[in-house]
Amino acid sequence: MVSKVVPLRRLVPWVSALGLLVLARASLEPRRLQFRIVRISLPRVDAPLTGLRLAFLTDFHIGGPGPSAALTVAALEQLRAWEPDIVLLGGDYFDQGRIVPTTVFDSLPLFPRVYAVLGNHDHRRGPENASAIARFLASRGAIVLQNERLLVTVERNHRAMTVELVGLDDPYTGLDDPSLLANPPGAFPRILLAHAPLLLDRIPIGCADLALFGHTHWGQIRLAPSRQIGLLDAAWYFDRIRRKPHSRLQRGWFWERGMLAYVSAGIGLTQLPFRLFAPPEVLLLEFDAEAMDPRWPCDDPRRFVRVANSW
Numbered sequence: 001m002v003s004k005v006v007p008l009r010r011l012v013p014w015v016s017a018l019g020l021l022v023l024a025r026a027s028l029e030p031r032r033l034q035f036r037i038v039r040i041s042l043p044r045v046d047a048p049l050t051g052l053r054l055a056f057l058t059d060f061h062i063g064g065p066g067p068s069a070a071l072t073v074a075a076l077e078q079l080r081a082w083e084p085d086i087v088l089l090g091g092d093y094f095d096q097g098r099i100v101p102t103t104v105f106d107s108l109p110l111f112p113r114v115y116a117v118l119g120n121h122d123h124r125r126g127p128e129n130a131s132a133i134a135r136f137l138a139s140r141g142a143i144v145l146q147n148e149r150l151l152v153t154v155e156r157n158h159r160a161m162t163v164e165l166v167g168l169d170d171p172y173t174g175l176d177d178p179s180l181l182a183n184p185p186g187a188f189p190r191i192l193l194a195h196a197p198l199l200l201d202r203i204p205i206g207c208a209d210l211a212l213f214g215h216t217h218w219g220q221i222r223l224a225p226s227r228q229i230g231l232l233d234a235a236w237y238f239d240r241i242r243r244k245p246h247s248r249l250q251r252g253w254f255w256e257r258g259m260l261a262y263v264s265a266g267i268g269l270t271q272l273p274f275r276l277f278a279p280p281e282v283l284l285l286e287f288d289a290e291a292m293d294p295r296w297p298c299d300d301p302r303r304f305v306r307v308a309n310s311w
Helices: 008-031 068-082 127-138 197-202 234-242
Strands: 034-040 053-057 086-089 114-116 148-156 159-167 190-193 210-213 252-256 259-263 281-287 305-310
Touching (some): 034 068, 197 210
Parallel strands (some): 034 281, 210 259
Antiparallel strands (some): 034 305, 148 159
């Protein structure tokens, strides 16, 4: 029995149709902003931060390709209805560090506590330009942390809750100072904020309770099924072009170095006006002791993290 070989010309229309469908999705996905509401319980802390609300937004890339500015405005407008106690910003405010006139961050003063770190794009045009970006954020009410730590106290439901916040400068460009994490957390929960997750490979075990990162865009154009970077991710090639190390962890929740860690897809775009299987997002964390699920091992994020909703 002789099997028939399908002529290549017959496959061309199907391949072309598939390519158009992928291109259409990649063009629409950057506009599909998601708000991920997550209930979280910190494993180390005896007195949980029940009720505390924390929002994490990162990788805005204003001035870059696609709808980065419009999505940032929409993210901040919708975030106000959720009423976060603390807003954390993860860097890359202007694409390629090129400061452009914009009003997208003008609503930041409406939030009571806003803390920010800088990303690799913010440093791309040198220290003076990075300082100008830091001043731009400070003028809108954000406290910019460049290798600094501080205690933040929040009152919610007639209870005072304190967290230690450690904000490191950009690890991707080697400007971070991990020595701030040399000592383990004390009485208060420690939250680590930094732009790039490659920091996790050079900090002590147990140096924080929760770490939040951006930078990766989840690959931006993501075809690799793994949560780690691969040849099927556009971000792999961005790093190669810059001759920079890859962030080993690319997307989602991890248990790393004795802490919970999250790598966000971010909001904006760089290099290409597309996203694929990496939709833009804002992470909303609500601390709740009842989020703990003992069915999962102690080193599995699913023991401490539950996705409550996405909208």
